[in-house]
Amino acid sequence: MKEEIIIAGFGGQGVLSMGKILAYAGLMHDKEVSWMPAYGPEQRGGTANVTVIISDDKISSPVLNKFDTAIILNQQSMDKFESTVKPGGILIYDPHGITHAPTRTDISMYTVRAMDAAAEMENSKAFNMVVLGAYLKVKPAVDLDGVIKGLKKSLPERHHHLIPMNEKALQKGMDIVEKVK
Amino acid sequence: MEEVSLLKGNEAIALAAIRCGADGYFGYPITPQSEIMETLMAQKPWETTGMTVLQAESEVASIYMVFGGASTGKKVMTSSSSPGVSLMQEGVSFLCGADLPCLIVNVMRGGPGLGTIQPSQSDYFQSTKGGGHGDYKLIVLAPASVQEMADFVDLGFTLSSKYRIPSMILSDGAIGQMMEKVVLPPFKPRQTAEEIIKQCPWAATGKPANRKNNIISSLELDPSKMEKKNVERQERYRIVEATEVRYDEYMCEDADYLIIAFGSAARISQNAVEILREEGIKVGMLRPITLWPFPSKVISKYAEKVKSMLTVELNAGQMIEDVKLAVNGKVPVLHYGRMGGIVPNPEEIVDALKKQM
Structure with missing residues (x-):
């Protein structure tokens, strides 16, 4: 098993932490993992992206130009990364903030209205966990249990009371993800 | 565990x-x-x-x-x-x-x-x-x-x-x-003052009555003394060169072409080797772990076996000079690099290697 994922959006949307939790979940499943961020000024409001690899075998390059799955959260990232999904791969996006819908026909596409869901939950911070939930439903490279364990490991203890809220958001994402084509 | x-x-x-x-x-x-x-x-x-x-x-x-x-x-x-x-x-x-x-x-x-x-x-x-x-x-x-x-x-x-x-x-x-x-490595205690005195007899640890001052300085105005210091240092460098070279080899044994890369460039190059091997092209990668002392001997050995070498570096071509010195003209050595903070992807390295075949 080898899953190569790009997660891209605005800085502040929780792109990097979503990748981190995914990597931790991979760790919980005893997989090899790498988490390679585009670091720097992106973190402060520009575009942010992270490459996460989860694999049975040792990982060579943490830097890639083709991905099994792309999780796209803004138009700039759609422009940049739609073409990088491997044929037969998966693209998941939140239509909120996407002005030009992706046009590829050789990949599977899913939408998750995570921005709306987070607003409905009255918790904007749940946004990235809703998106992650959608990913878990579409491609169970890791399972919900692994993600919860990963959350426990990556969050400092003082934030552990937030785990049930995160679990709810993950579940929400799993429920609302829709196949486009 | x-x-x-x-x-x-x-x-x-x-x-x-x-x-x-x-x-x-x-x-x-x-x-x-x-x-x-x-x-x-x-x-x-x-x-x-x-x-x-x-x-x-x-x-x-x-x-x-x-x-x-x-x-x-x-x-x-x-x-x-x-x-x-x-x-x-x-x-x-x-x-x-x-x-x-x-x-x-x-x-x-x-x-x-x-x-x-x-x-x-x-x-x-x-x-x-x-x-x-x-x-x-x-x-x-x-x-x-x-x-x-x-x-x-x-x-x-x-x-x-x-x-x-x-x-x-x-x-x-x-x-x-x-x-x-x-x-992470296991915990090791810090050295005690006594251990430091024993292991670093040259250090400024406080002068006991029975020895001369330990003076820590890079200055020596007497050229003959200065040369002696330099010669002694160079002798130490030769010992390091003879004993402390470290490198890693990946699929080098039957390689027709050798990629030489260190650090993050080596990780990406390893992926390029995987791709090229899948296409049946016999490529290996040698990764210097010590950049000084440089693994010149093993590179010189591969210069007898491979058709050409490619250094992959995130620069305009720096390590390639040490590779060329080791190869000493026996086979062509080419460079592929990106600069300014751009990290190449594996496909670029695959293309660069194919170009020199």
């Missing part, structure tokens, strides 16, 4: 420093390595092992704090990124002139000048050929994984104190910022 953590390369360096019994860290923040000092500060090792962690007023101050600590036989280190390491070069030369052991970490970013904050390997020349003035060498270790970031801290300190030559961990923004699985 060993505990597996998920850490950034920079965090791994900081935690490994505490665990291997470092006495002091002195530094000044700069992207992409600020997590080293941040992690150390968050860990507060002064409350546990007694390790000092101090943010100096500049890189120049940091390196001279290292000079001071090293003069007393303490295990001391600093870290910075390219522009900051340039500021330290006078101190590095003084450390070498005074034969002081220490560990310097350079998490490289693109240059020259302030350049960019993205990964680069353009400080190869500075690290392996001097950078400061005078005939000196640093023991230069090039980690290609977060695990090696952790492991090379202790290795760097050990080699440095064995030969009284400063060690450098030459990493880059990619390895510093990425997270991978890592098993």
Whole structure:
């Protein structure tokens, strides 16, 4: 098993932490993992992206130009990364903030209205966990249990009371993800 | 069972420093390595092992704090990124002139000048050929994984104190910022004052009545004495060259073509080798782990076997000079590199290799 994922959006949307939790979940499943961020000024409001690899075998390059799955959260990232999904791969996006819908026909596409869901939950911070939930439903490279364990490991203890809220958001994402084509 | 953590390369360096019994860290923040000092500060090792962690007023101050600590036989280190390491070069030369052991970490970013904050390997020349003035060498270790970031801290300190030559961990923004699985080294206590006196008879540890002053200085105005000091130092360098070369080989045995790369470029090149092998092209990769001493002998051995070599570096072609010296004209040596903080993807390296076939 080898899953190569790009997660891209605005800085502040929780792109990097979503990748981190995914990597931790991979760790919980005893997989090899790498988490390679585009670091720097992106973190402060520009575009942010992270490459996460989860694999049975040792990982060579943490830097890639083709991905099994792309999780796209803004138009700039759609422009940049739609073409990088491997044929037969998966693209998941939140239509909120996407002005030009992706046009590829050789990949599977899913939408998750995570921005709306987070607003409905009255918790904007749940946004990235809703998106992650959608990913878990579409491609169970890791399972919900692994993600919860990963959350426990990556969050400092003082934030552990937030785990049930995160679990709810993950579940929400799993429920609302829709196949486009 | 060993505990597996998920850490950034920079965090791994900081935690490994505490665990291997470092006495002091002195530094000044700069992207992409600020997590080293941040992690150390968050860990507060002064409350546990007694390790000092101090943010100096500049890189120049940091390196001279290292000079001071090293003069007393303490295990001391600093870290910075390219522009900051340039500021330290006078101190590095003084450390070498005074034969002081220490560990310097350079998490490289693109240059020259302030350049960019993205990964680069353009400080190869500075690290392996001097950078400061005078005939000196640093023991230069090039980690290609977060695990090696952790492991090379202790290795760097050990080699440095064995030969009284400063060690450098030459990493880059990619390895510093990425997270991978890592098993941290076991805890080692800091050296006691008695142990330091025993192991560093040259150090400024307080003068007992029965010996002369230990003077730590790089200055010697008598040329004959100065030459003697230099000759002795060069002899030590020859021993390091003969005994401390480290490298890693990947699918080299039957290779027709050899990629030579270090650090993050080696990780990406390894992926290129996997792709090329799937296409039936016999490519191997040799990864220098010590950039000085450079693995010239093994490269020269492969020059008898392969059709050509390709160095992959995040620079305009620096290590290629050492490869060419080792190959000595026997086979063509080409270079593929990206600059300015651009990290190549595996496909680019595949294409570069195919071009030279």
